[in-house]
Amino acid sequence: MTKEQLIEQIRLKKSFLCIGLDVDLDKIPEHLKELEDPIFEFNKQIIDATHHLTVAYKPNIAFYEAYGIKGWQSLEKTINYLNQNYPEIFTIADAKRGDIGNTSTRYAKAYFEDLSFDSITVAPYMGRDSVEPFLAFKDKFTILLALTSNAGGLDFQTLEYNDEQLYQRVLKTSLNYKNSENLMYVVGATRPEYFQKIRKIVPNHFLLVPGVGAQGGSLQDVCKYGLTDDIGLLVNSSRGIIYASNGTDFAEKASEKSLELQQEMKTILDAQ
């Protein structure tokens, strides 16, 4: 998918919502657990009930890897289901990978080619030759961790040297990577005070923003400085949507929660 196609979808649906498919077998409705592939069935029903309200889905790979081969099968079925039925949806493998050059290429091929994800999250610590192998894929996006929403994000990401914090340096340095137009960045919704500084460095790149909902971030605060003329935001909610109910009405409730967020986004977009 191209950036233009993503923007078009956002304008069409009046939504820049991303739904996190972080499926935990302990949290899904009882009636699904007897099925052959409860994780895929859960995802399928969530997707069918919410696809018109969201522009992106983001399975966190840890939740699939945790179930070994079975988890991997559920992931494959989920991404195939998305690509076959809703090709207009932007898909994000939340994998936070990154390794030396030839090894990053392996990860990139696995997620971009074999699984046909549109994008993958990548950790920046190993620098240029760990990121560029991902950037080399046309119409695929590499979403670099910049400023994460968790408490530990402040251990290193805001360390300051020469009046510049590490996450700012990560943003600036990565702009010099080859094919940096294929970059997006993870910026937590729990850190709205940083969005203004971030937009000074990356005025046009998309930001993937987790932390709205369960983690306490505010959509209004994020949009105040994060929104660009081309929107430039994908705001993720996981638990708040997919676990809105653990009864037989889980998909319906997920749709209701998605609609609430989409309506809030529509108001913001209409006011632009």
Place this chain on the structure above:
Amino acid sequence: MTKEQLIEQIRLKKSFLCIGLDVDLDKIPEHLKELEDPIFEFNKQIIDATHHLTVAYKPNIAFYEAYGIKGWQSLEKTINYLNQNYPEIFTIADAKRGDIGNTSTRYAKAYFEDLSFDSITVAPYMGRDSVEPFLAFKDKFTILLALTSNAGGLDFQTLEYNDEQLYQRVLKTSLNYKNSENLMYVVGATRPEYFQKIRKIVPNHFLLVPGVGAQGGSLQDVCKYGLTDDIGLLVNSSRGIIYASNGTDFAEKASEKSLELQQEMKTILDAQ
């Protein structure tokens, strides 16, 4: 495995060698490719031919993930084969994972419990709550990226603030994490000039050292400042050993290359 057991194995075998099982189907001998699981068969023969010369094996997970479900099956068979036949071997999942708290717990369970690896490599960028879920497992080790061997390692890891470089800060900060006695660190062999500084901060922790061989690092240089009274080093070689030949003699040649390194290590240990 405990740290004491690992040290005992090193003294017994006069080796602190780790062999990287980074298996690429394009590089393995032709005669294996007709078998049902060429990757596992390759690993099995390498392991059988080298287990007496090495104390650790390190599959890089990217190489398995690249083959999807089949790759995951090869990985499971490989770790099970190691644990059943050579329980004295220290096993490292080179996964470079790391995510917010509850998600890191998922990765930790997958690698420490389901696959029964002794250790996993973890990226530090997301800080304390992304690392501590791994550290919570008793007799399991979390190998944090500190100073990596690749060129891009210098993009951020050596940034300096208050006379301290980022990798030094990572070392110091992580010592305050809960269960920090379960930490080890990745330090590239291509950066021998840093080992003295690193040992001032972590005088006793084990360092996993990639970059000897194909990447150009020197074993002598690494040992000069890296070696401790309890050895404290695991030196990894991947391509230099497992691809020493791509003929039917690949396991024999891998054993010869391992013996060369082990003999060099024996000389260093005997001189201690």
